[in-house]
Amino acid sequence: MWKVGRALTSAFVAAVLVAGGIFYGLVVLLGFRGIDDTAKLDAKTLFDLVKLSFGVVAGAGALVALVVAYRRQRVDEAGAHREATRLHTERFSQAVDKLGSDSPAVRLGGVHALAGLADDAPDDSLRQTCIDVLCAYLQLPFTPDPGDDPAHQEERHRYLAFRKVRHTILRIIGDHYRRPQAARRSWQGYDLDLTGVTIDGGMNFSGAVFSGGTVNFSGAMFSDGAVNFSGATFTGSTVNFHDAKFCGSTVRFGGAMFSNGEVCFTGALFSGGTVRFGVASFSGGTVSFERAVFSGGAVDFGSSVFSDGTVDFSGATFAGGTVYFHVATFSGGTVTFGRAQFSGGAVDFSGAAFSGGALTFRRAVFSGGAVDFGGATFSDGEVCFTAALFSGGTVAFGSSAFSGGTVVFREAWGSVPRGLLAAVGSPVPATVALASAWLPPSP
Incomplete structure (x- = not known):
């Protein structure tokens, strides 16, 4: 954001230009041919000038208040975005930790947590990061199917459990690409x-x-x-x-x-x-x-x-x-x-x-x-x-x-x-x- 002095100066200049443009447009539209001049300033004209002066001062004050309110809104929005990003980062770290767990059930929870984070991400780059992590998990090497040999029954059960995690990621990806792009939780694009x-x-x-x-x-x-x-x-x-x-x-x-x-x-x-x-x-x-x-x-x-x-x-x-x-x-x-x-x-x-x-x-x-x-x-x-x-x-x-x-x-x-x-x-x-x-x- 600009400094206050620069923002106010720019706002005043813009206001003067707009007011001048409107005045000139009205003069042309109404067909004024000239303004009568007089050497005498009567009471009515003086009173009108005083009202105009107060109006200008009030307009300037309103303009300052508007600029300050706009800056305060921007600061509040930036603060809210930083807080949302901080909370997103904390949740993201927890979800990634779950993906590294030895328990298939915990990993499955991490997958759903990351998908939810992608849906609620405060900006596009954070959403893309969550999608990238889910894709990176699918790219990791894994132990192949040990087969139906009874001697490897425990290894096969573990293989099938982690396979379920990968299949869940694939299902989630497909679901999000079917959602309309205008939907808040769509991953299209x-x-x-x-x-x-x-x-x-x-x-x-x-x-x-x-x-x-x-x-x-x-x-x-x-x-x-x-x-x-x-x-x-x-x-x-x-x-x-x-x-x-x-x-x-x-x-x-x-x-x-x-x-x-x-x-x-x-x-x-x-x-x-x-x-x-x-x-x-x-x-x-x-x-x-x-x-x-x-x-x-x-x-x-x-x-x-x-x-x-x-x-x-x-x-x-x-x-x-x-x-x-x-x-x-x-x-x-x-x-x-x-x-x-x-x-x-x-x-x-x-x-x-x-x-x-x-x-x-x-x-x-x-x-x-x-x-x-x-x-x-x-x-x-x-x-x-x-x-x-x-x-x-x-x-x-x-x-x-x-x-x-x-x-x-x-x-x-x-x-x-x-x-x-x-x-x-x-x-x-x-x-x-x-x-x-x-x-x-x-x-």
């Missing part, structure tokens, strides 16, 4: 750092809204349970699954490492922001964007490795934004765009290597946007466009190399994809099945 976290149970982000901040699952391992993003909305945040691993779960629009579980983005809406799966490894399970809507933003699978499992975009709508598979490697598994609608945006497979598995666009509709296979290599596996409709937009195979595998365009409708016939060559290899209308004329 805050950063969520789950880098390298092992998620061995359910995590529910269904209906969550990511409208700001950064959600980071880089290097995460999903080994059991279901991670559900169905109906989630991505309108301005960055969600990062970079270098994540999928090893055997069902992942519906997921990323990271999944060995047994489910991550679901069914029906999700992407109208802005970025979701990154770059350098992710898919060695099992299913990643599903089924019926998702892409009207903006970007989903990045660049340089990812697909050796097993399924990435499912069935029934998805691409009206904007970009989905990247640039330089991805497909050595197994399935990526499906069956019945997808491409009316805008782009899907980029440039430089991808298809050495196994299957990529299918069965009954997809291309009425706009772009799908780019430029520089892709087809040496094994299957790429299927059976019964697809090419009525607009661009599907390009420029500089693609067909050295093996199967590429099928049977019953496809519409214009031949750009660069396809040149990439396939003549005569058409037995591994490439073109629509009858696209076949070059017989010699």
